[in-house]
Each structure stands twice: as structure tokens, then as C-alpha cells.
Amino acid sequence: MMSGIERPITVFVDADNTLWDTNQVFAGAQLALLAQIEAAVGLKAAERDRLSYVRACDQAIAARHHDGLRYPPHLLLRALVFALQGETSEAAARAAWSNHLPSMLGRADEEEIVQIYFAALRAPPGLRSGVIEGLVRLEKANATVLIVTEAASARVEETATKLGLAGHFTRVIEGKKRPDLYRRVLRLSGSPAAAYMIGDQLDRDIAPAKEAGLTTIYFPGGFVPRWTPDKDKIGPDFQVSDLAEAAAIILAGEEARSDHILRA
Structure with missing residues (x-):
């Protein structure tokens, strides 16, 4: 244990876009998807920022779907076909949501492109x-490090192992990131005196952890959905540019607190 730190520390950390860059994998897959669709229908997107073009449709669909950004990818494919024909992203999303297959695309082509998209999403993140x-x-520092995720814990553990993180965290916890999740885990682990959360999403990582009484550290990722609340409204305790900075903040704060207790 590092000198000066006496209290048990528990650190929750998000996985996707906090430990590894899932956003870059999705960006590559979405750009490849657009290129596949353009080739299939013989139309070309006019916008220079091709990723923003795709993500305008992506977020318009997600805003309507009960699973948010985890909607079925054929909806994005169909929306992009409608968008390439001149529809706005919102109109394209509505058309895709109606479940009508665009006349320019056959079902066999759609299935083939979706499978290529799924294969691209399996690329390892950095x-x-x-x-x-x-x-x-x-x-x-003998901190308990808990990866908390709403994805399948087996997939997260597999990715962590592939990226050389095995042995550098205590366990993976799968569940909805609600305040009760943090409270329950802390209670089961003996109610440590210090608890932190590091995450890239203000609404899904920072807000529920803050409500549960954790010290929150915001580590912004490369993609911020349009419905994300303003940072000042959520009020993370800290914002960092890398995970080493987050660790330094945690350990410096604990050392200062221990020193204050010793001097009191």
C-alpha cells in the first residue's frame, strides 16, 4: 500500500469508451456501412463529414427506440438508404422505423451488408x-477496482483479457447503473470509507454514481449523444483527460485525507 493511505478504496470504472475506445470501432464500422450502402444503391453522400452524416441518422433512430443506441442495425441501414435519396435524418429515421424496406435495396443485399457490419463491430478496440x-x-494502493457495465460481463472480461488488463482489476459487475447498484455493491463489500466512479457518460455513469454518494470522475469519450445533459447540470467532481490522471486524483485525495486525520 502507498504510504499515507489508510482507508479502503473502492473504484468503479466503466468499460466501453472508458477503459477502451469502443467509439473508434463503431466509427470504422459505420463508415464502412455507408460505403457498402452507397455501392449497393449507386448513390453517394454529398456531405464531407461522413461520420456525422451517419450519426445524424443513428441518433435520430436511437431517440425513438426503447433500447436507445442498441437498436437493430438494419434500421440504420434503411435510414441511410432513405437519406441518400434526399430525406433528412429525421425523416429517414421515421421511414426506417416504419419497417419498410427501401425500394432500392433487396432483402438479400440488406442481410449481407448487416452481416459485414456485425463483423466490423467485432474488431478489437484500443x-x-x-x-x-x-x-x-x-x-x-490496494484499491478494489470494479469494472461496472451494462454489457455482458463475459464479453467485457474477454475484451479486458485481450487488451492485457487481466489481473489489474478485482471483478466485473454487470447491471443497470442505478444508484442502488452502487449502494448494494458497497454494502456487500463492507462499506468502504472511500468510493469513486470513473466513466465517460454523464447521464449513465456519473449521475447515478453521484446520487449514490460516490466521488465522480468524468473521462469524456469521443462520442457524446445529442441527448446528453449539460455537464454543469450533472456536476462531476472531477474531469480528466486520461485514466492515469483519475488514479492520481484518487490517491492524492486519499493521502491528503489520511494526513489530515493523523494531524487532527
């Missing part, structure tokens, strides 16, 4: 900045 350094610093 680690985000400072992840190894930050986790090692927390490990040396």
Missing part, C-alpha cells in the same frame, strides 16, 4: 489513454 498506468497505480 485502450484509452493512461489505462494501464492508472490501474497499476490503483492496484499498488
Whole structure:
């Protein structure tokens, strides 16, 4: 344990777009999807920012779907066909949502393109900045590091192992990121005196952890959905540019608190 730190530390950390850059995988897959559709229908997007073009349809669909950004990808494919024919992103999303197959695309072509898209999404993500350094610093301080995710825990553990993170965290917790999840985990782990949450989403990572009484550290990712609330409204305790910086904030704060207790 690092000198000066006496209290048990529990650190929750998000996985996708916090430990590794899932956004870059989706960006590559979405751009490839657009290129496949353009080739299939013989039309070309006029916009220079092709990723923003795709994501305008992406977010218009997600805003309507009960699963948000986890909607079925054939909806994005169909919306992009409508958009290439001149529809706005909102109108294209409505047309795709009606479940009508665009006349320019056959079902066999649609299925083939969707399968190519799924294959692209299986590309391994890269680690985000400072992840190894930050986790090692927390490990040396005897912190309990819990990866908390709404994705399948088996997939998260597999990705962590492939990226060399095995042994640098305590366990993976799968569940909806609600305040009760954090409270329950902390209660079962003996109610440690210090608890932190590091995440890239203000509404889904930071807000529920803050409500549960954790110290929150916002590590912005490369993609911020349009419905994300303003940062000032959520009020994370800290904002960082890499995970090593988050670890430094946690350990410096705990050392200062321990020193204050010793002097009191």
C-alpha cells in the first residue's frame, strides 16, 4: 500500500469508451456501412463529414427506440438508404422505423451488408489513454477496482483479457447503473470509507454514481449523444483527460485525507 493511505478504496470504472475506445470501432464500422450502402444503391453522400452524416441518422433512430443506441442495425441501414435519396435524418429515421424496406435495396443485399457490419463491430478496440498506468497505480494502493457495465460481463472480461488488463482489476459487475447498484455493491463489500466512479457518460455513469454518494470522475469519450445533459447540470467532481490522471486524483485525495486525520 502507498504510504499515507489508510482507508479502503473502492473504484468503479466503466468499460466501453472508458477503459477502451469502443467509439473508434463503431466509427470504422459505420463508415464502412455507408460505403457498402452507397455501392449497393449507386448513390453517394454529398456531405464531407461522413461520420456525422451517419450519426445524424443513428441518433435520430436511437431517440425513438426503447433500447436507445442498441437498436437493430438494419434500421440504420434503411435510414441511410432513405437519406441518400434526399430525406433528412429525421425523416429517414421515421421511414426506417416504419419497417419498410427501401425500394432500392433487396432483402438479400440488406442481410449481407448487416452481416459485414456485425463483423466490423467485432474488431478489437484500443485502450484509452493512461489505462494501464492508472490501474497499476490503483492496484499498488490496494484499491478494489470494479469494472461496472451494462454489457455482458463475459464479453467485457474477454475484451479486458485481450487488451492485457487481466489481473489489474478485482471483478466485473454487470447491471443497470442505478444508484442502488452502487449502494448494494458497497454494502456487500463492507462499506468502504472511500468510493469513486470513473466513466465517460454523464447521464449513465456519473449521475447515478453521484446520487449514490460516490466521488465522480468524468473521462469524456469521443462520442457524446445529442441527448446528453449539460455537464454543469450533472456536476462531476472531477474531469480528466486520461485514466492515469483519475488514479492520481484518487490517491492524492486519499493521502491528503489520511494526513489530515493523523494531524487532527
